[in-house]
Amino acid sequence: MDKIINYYSRFDEWGRLEREPIEFQVNWHFIKKHLPPSGHILDNGAGPGRYALKLAESGYELTLTDLTPQLVEKAKEKALERQVYDAFHDFHVADARNLQCCFDEQFHAALMLGPMYHLQKKQDRIQAVRELYRVTKPGGTVFISFMPRVQHVISSLKHPRSV
Numbered sequence: 001m002d003k004i005i006n007y008y009s010r011f012d013e014w015g016r017l018e019r020e021p022i023e024f025q026v027n028w029h030f031i032k033k034h035l036p037p038s039g040h041i042l043d044n045g046a047g048p049g050r051y052a053l054k055l056a057e058s059g060y061e062l063t064l065t066d067l068t069p070q071l072v073e074k075a076k077e078k079a080l081e082r083q084v085y086d087a088f089h090d091f092h093v094a095d096a097r098n099l100q101c102c103f104d105e106q107f108h109a110a111l112m113l114g115p116m117y118h119l120q121k122k123q124d125r126i127q128a129v130r131e132l133y134r135v136t137k138p139g140g141t142v143f144i145s146f147m148p149r150v151q152h153v154i155s156s157l158k159h160p161r162s163v
Helices: 002-010 013-019 021-034 050-057 069-081 122-135 149-158
Strands: 040-044 061-066 088-093 107-112 136-144
Touching (some): 013 021, 040 050, 040 122, 061 069, 069 088, 122 136
Parallel strands (some): 040 107, 107 136
């Protein structure tokens, strides 16, 4: 996990969704379509919090987690800057496979839009998904995304300095 933390400590994750806005637009369409009208949402592996901030601006309560301490700090800064800090119950540095910071059935919905890109072992992916379901209320909505391996190659070729 240290390699992932080091990578995201240097990479402009905030700017990535500005450079590649279609991903955010498509995800946001489905998130809004399937979320409950209100509630407490977990954004797990949130990076600097683009989705969490948009959800906070839409009136939801949030908890944000990410593996990279610098990205959690960036999310706090952005929440203050956008005047939605009070919508956040908490910000945690946490591994998606072990959400000790969260209680069972705590959230009305949960997002995991980043960690699956980095969890290469099947057991790690299974554990991350189990954790997400553990902390989501029964009947709550869970959003999980992943990127095909070929997309990593394409992104590396388009943005070699980010590798």
